[in-house]
Amino acid sequence: MKFKKIIAVISAFCMMGAVMPVFPVQETAVISASAEEEEYAEGIYENLTYNKYADYIEITGYVEEPTGELVIPEEIDGLPVKFIEQGAFEKCENITSLTIPDTMTTISKYAFFCIMRSENTSSTLASVRMFDDENSIKTSAFFNCVGLKKIYVSDTHPTLSSVDGVLFDKNKTELIRYPAEKEDSSYIIPETVTKIFRFAFSGCTELKSVTIPKSVTSIEEKTFYHCSSLTSITIPDSVTSIAGNSFNFCKNLISVKIENPECEIYDDRYTISETATIYGYEGSTAQAYAEKYDRKFVSLGSAPGTSETESEEIMPGDADSNGVINILDVITINKAVLGKDSLSDSQLKAIDFNQNSKPDSEESLTILKYIVGLVTSMTA
Numbered sequence: 001m002k003f004k005k006i007i008a009v010i011s012a013f014c015m016m017g018a019v020m021p022v023f024p025v026q027e028t029a030v031i032s033a034s035a036e037e038e039e040y041a042e043g044i045y046e047n048l049t050y051n052k053y054a055d056y057i058e059i060t061g062y063v064e065e066p067t068g069e070l071v072i073p074e075e076i077d078g079l080p081v082k083f084i085e086q087g088a089f090e091k092c093e094n095i096t097s098l099t100i101p102d103t104m105t106t107i108s109k110y111a112f113f114c115i116m117r118s119e120n121t122s123s124t125l126a127s128v129r130m131f132d133d134e135n136s137i138k139t140s141a142f143f144n145c146v147g148l149k150k151i152y153v154s155d156t157h158p159t160l161s162s163v164d165g166v167l168f169d170k171n172k173t174e175l176i177r178y179p180a181e182k183e184d185s186s187y188i189i190p191e192t193v194t195k196i197f198r199f200a201f202s203g204c205t206e207l208k209s210v211t212i213p214k215s216v217t218s219i220e221e222k223t224f225y226h227c228s229s230l231t232s233i234t235i236p237d238s239v240t241s242i243a244g245n246s247f248n249f250c251k252n253l254i255s256v257k258i259e260n261p262e263c264e265i266y267d268d269r270y271t272i273s274e275t276a277t278i279y280g281y282e283g284s285t286a287q288a289y290a291e292k293y294d295r296k297f298v299s300l301g302s303a304p305g306t307s308e309t310e311s312e313e314i315m316p317g318d319a320d321s322n323g324v325i326n327i328l329d330v331i332t333i334n335k336a337v338l339g340k341d342s343l344s345d346s347q348l349k350a351i352d353f354n355q356n357s358k359p360d361s362e363e364s365l366t367i368l369k370y371i372v373g374l375v376t377s378m379t380a
Contacts, residue, residue, distance in 0.1 A: 045076045051085075052076070058083035065092055074101040082106065149181045163190070180204050185229070191215050196223055198243075205229055214238040219246045228252060239263055247272045255279065258286040259342070261303040269293045281344070301344030314350040316378045317367045319359075321347055326371060333364040353378065 041052040044063060051058040057076045073081055080103035150165030161168050167177040172192045180203040188211040189196070196216060201207065202225040214236045221243040224230060232255035235242065244266040247253055250273040261284035265271060272278065272289070277296040280286025281303035290297035301321060314321045319329035333351060335341040336359040343359060351363045369375045
């Protein structure tokens with residue numbers, strides 16, 4: 001009897017399916033969560049795939065690779081779009097601009113790991129726009145977006161800000177991302193910045209020089225990764241650590257000056273490019289790193305505050321301490337006068353002819369006169 005009832009029920013359902021009309025589907029959804037997990041539905045909105053939770057939407061990817069302008073909607077099915085999943089738009093090579101709504105709260109790492117540039121790939125992702133609500137941006141969210149030119153943030157945003165297309169936190173104490181395709185060849189980091197995020201300058205192929213202020217205390221992992229045009233950089237004595245791969249694939253880097261003799265340098269040959277000459281103080285961690293990994297090392301003399309032995313004394317006028325008096329010594333003094341370089345105690349002693357304990361133009365003129373033969377001796 002029970003068996004006959006079951007057969008009848010199944011037959012009824014089959015007849016219902018035969019006469020029910022088929023409607024066009026605008027969005028698709030499939031429930032896929034266990035009882036122990038937060039319930040969600042997977043769906044499609046226009047070209048975007050998403051997870052629908054009880055009170056928000058998470059963008060997970062796309063149906064067909066997006067091209068041109070990509071606009072993330074503020075809401076789907078009456079719920080705010082708050083998240084972009086890790087790697088949601090990786091390898092999207094044809095996005096030219098991106099607009100993120102003010103409902104967005106989290107952009108996960110590698111969300112826009114989107115430009116795999118080769119010799120034949122042109123610049124793509126041109127701008128990122130973020131608006132008025134609180135955002136959490138993972139440090140690697142825009143890693144490898146080598147087409148990125150500008151990042152825009154509204155003035156009323158509570159946690160983020162941008163200056164000339166560069167992304168900062170609201171107080172400009174953290175530099176989050178310098179757009180990889182920004183066309184400037186040099187950049188001076190604002191003196192308000194104390195922290196530079198990992199990957200912040202990665203892939204910035206136009207940059208030839210970056211000025212780091214004394215407010216910065218550390219260089220994070222892969223900060224300058226693949227900055228292929230970077231030629232020289234000075235790391236001020238305020239920086240206490242340099243993380244791994246900070247200057248990995250900087251193929252034109254020829255000079256790294258490390259002013260903190262006790263700066264912790266990550267112990268790996270790829271922390272600093274093999275092409276670079278390392279400048280540092282005698283007995284410093286910079287010297288130890290250079291010697292361990294067979295890098296050329298140029299001494300800046302004894303570290304400030306340390307005593308000097310007789311053997312470390314420099315001949316009068318030898319400002320660059322290379323054992324020869326020539327025009328390079330004049331240039332060295334002039335750079336110190338302009339604040340573009342610093343002299344060790346022994347170097348200063350060698351050129352302090354007027355005994356004023358600082359480099360000045362009078363001393364560079366004295367050396368110049370000596371070089372051209374207008375004077376025959378110098379006394380320090």
